[in-house]
Amino acid sequence: MTPYIDTLQKRYTTKIFDPTRTLSADEVQAIKTILRLSPSSTNSQPWHFMIATTPEGKDRIAQATEGFYQFNEAKVKNASAVVVLCTRTDIDKAYTDMITTQEEKDGRYPNDEVKETVRGGREFFANLHRDQIKDAPHWMEKQTFIALGNLLVGVAHLGLHACPMEGFDYEVMSETLGLKAKGLAPTVIVSLGISAENDFNAGAPKSRLPEEVLFTEL
Numbered sequence: 001m002t003p004y005i006d007t008l009q010k011r012y013t014t015k016i017f018d019p020t021r022t023l024s025a026d027e028v029q030a031i032k033t034i035l036r037l038s039p040s041s042t043n044s045q046p047w048h049f050m051i052a053t054t055p056e057g058k059d060r061i062a063q064a065t066e067g068f069y070q071f072n073e074a075k076v077k078n079a080s081a082v083v084v085l086c087t088r089t090d091i092d093k094a095y096t097d098m099i100t101t102q103e104e105k106d107g108r109y110p111n112d113e114v115k116e117t118v119r120g121g122r123e124f125f126a127n128l129h130r131d132q133i134k135d136a137p138h139w140m141e142k143q144t145f146i147a148l149g150n151l152l153v154g155v156a157h158l159g160l161h162a163c164p165m166e167g168f169d170y171e172v173m174s175e176t177l178g179l180k181a182k183g184l185a186p187t188v189i190v191s192l193g194i195s196a197e198n199d200f201n202a203g204a205p206k207s208r209l210p211e212e213v214l215f216t217e218l
């Protein structure tokens, strides 16, 4: 088994965090790097990440787990860090141009022709989803889920534990973090830290559908 597959086998969703275990500054930085390096269609990076490492920050996020979503409240409050993965609500030329400018700064373009071709491709897909298919928010959210996958495997590789959560009140999260005004929508949250010794999920066997159901050889 390769180390990568070993990581996939061993990672699991933490249900109970040890509130005494705190991530180091280097680990928090590594989490940011993992998120930042996530790939996205046309390098669109239509996301923004809110990160809470203080009790106050985590309490703000936990407001969205009150009531019906209470089953997730302790997973937010007892984790060491919580990331709210947000997605842009709009993609316009100013934003796609910002990416092109960044790519130029990062030395991606050998000449202007390449730069304009890449700019055109990026605009084509943004316009296609915004104006023709009219699924831009959904298209952008799909990119954010790539960052989620990257984060879950990345932190497992670092020996850290994580709990991804869709179980929170989107309206409350948006309101509490002032996301609408920032042109963002909450997509998914991830609590990070170290599992408690009584985390019942740690020893549970991995369960996935069998290969016959999931694959078709062509």
Ligand SMILES: Cc1cc2nc3c(=O)[nH]c(=O)nc-3n(C[C@H](O)[C@H](O)[C@H](O)COP(=O)(O)O)c2cc1C
Binding pocket: 011, 012, 013, 015, 072, 163, 164, 165, 166, 167, 168, 188, 206
């Ligand atoms: C997008 C997404 C949303 C999830 N939401 C929750 C959640 O709200 N609460 C929770 O305890 N687990 C949540 N999970 C964890 C899944 O139940 C878990 O990943 C799945 O059962 C597979 O188990 P494993 O992660 O241990 O391999 C979520 C996972 C994903 C990927």
